[in-house]
C-alpha cells in the first residue's frame with residue numbers, strides 16, 4: 451500500500467514488482483547451473499506447469515458490502531500465532547544462489563515474522579541459521595537419511611538449537627530425473643561450502659575416513675549414498691516420534707489415502723506438495739490434490755500447502771480450499787539471487803500486500819474464514 455499511499459512506487463529504480471521480472475533478473479545474474487537448479491523441474495516439467503494451471507483454473511467470486519476495513523492475515527499453527535499465512539519453504543544449498551545464502555533468506559523471514567524452514571541440505575549448519583534468527587520462528591526440514599544415526603542426530607541438534615517444528619520431506623527418497631540439472635552436469639552441492647549441515651554433523655563425520663575439508667569428494671560421495679532412504683514405510687514414523695517432542699509435519703502428501711495414514715500415525719500436520727514439480731513428472735497439481743486431502747484429514751491435523759504459489763490470489767485460493775497457510779519457494783529464491791536478504795524481504799512484502807488487497811476486494815476480512823464457496827473451478 452506504500453505504492454498507493456504515495457501514488458508512486460516508493461523506489462522505482464530498485465526492485466521490480468512483477469514476479470516474472472524477478473525471475474528474469476535472476477536469470478541475468480546467475481549461471482545456467484544455479485539458475486536451472488532453482489527454475490527447473492522434473493522431466494518434461496509437466497507438473498511444474500500443472501501447479502500454475504491448477505491455481506489459474508480456480509476463479510474467485512468476490513463478495514461486496516462486507517466491511518473489510520480491518521483485515522486479519524494472522525494464523526495459528528501448532529499453538530503459535532503468526533502475522534501472515536505464509537512460510538518460507540525449505541531450500542537447500544542457498545550459498546550457490548547468493549553469497550548471503552541461507553542466512554540472508556532466514557533473516558528476511560525473521561524481519562517479517564514468517565517462519566523459516568531450514569533445509570537439511572543447508573549450506574551452513576542449522577545451528578548458525580537458528581542463531582541468526584534469534585527469537586524468530588524457525589522450523590527444521592528433515593531429509594530422512596538411510597543412516598538412522600544421522601536422523602537421530604539431526605533431530606536432537608534441531609531441538610537443542612531452538613527449532614520449533616520438524617518438517618519431514620517424504621517425496622524425496624532419492625534425487626529425481628531433473629533434465630536441466632543433468633544437462634548442466636550440475637550437482638549444486640559440489641559448489642561452494644557444499645552441504646555444510648551434513649559436513650558438520652557428528653554422526654555423519656564418524657562415517658568418513660578423512661574430514662570433508664581434506665577430502666571433499668569422498669564426503670560428497672558418502673552424502674549421495676546416505677541422504678535418502680527408499681526403504682521407508684509408514685511404521686518408520688514411530689522412530690521419529692520416539693526421537694522428538696516437536697510437532698511432526700509430513701511434506702509431500704498428495705494422495706488422500708496417504709493423508710489418512712498420516713492421521714492414523716498421529717502426525718501433527720501435513721504439507722500438500724509435489725516439491726514444486728521437481729520430483730514426479732506428471733504428478734497432480736498441488737492445488738488439485740488439496741480438496742480431497744483436506745476432506746480426508748478433517749480437523750485431525752494441520753494442513754499446509756505449497757507448489758506454485760506466486761501471488762496473493764494464489765494464497766487466498768489455497769486457504770479457501772483447506773490449507774491453513776502456504777509455503778513459498780522459488781519466488782523468494784529469485785529475490786535472494788537478485789538482492790540477497792533485501793530481495794527476499796521485498797518479494798515477501800509484495801506477495802503479502804497483494805494478498806491483503808485481494809482479500810479486501812473479495813470481501814474477506816479474515817484468512818481463517820475463507821471458504822470454498824468463494825471459488826468456482828473452470829472446466
Ligand code: FNR
Pocket residue numbers: 487488489501539540541542569570571591619701723724725726727728756757758759777778779780781783
Ligand atoms: C526445493 N525444495 C526443497 N524441499 C525440501 O523439503 N528440502 C529441500 O532442501 C528443498 N530444496 C529445494 C531447492 C530448490 C531450488 C527448490 C526450488 C525447491 C522444495 C520446496 O521446499 C517447495 O516444496 C517448492 O519450492 C514449492 O514450490 P514453488 O513455490 O517453488 O513453486
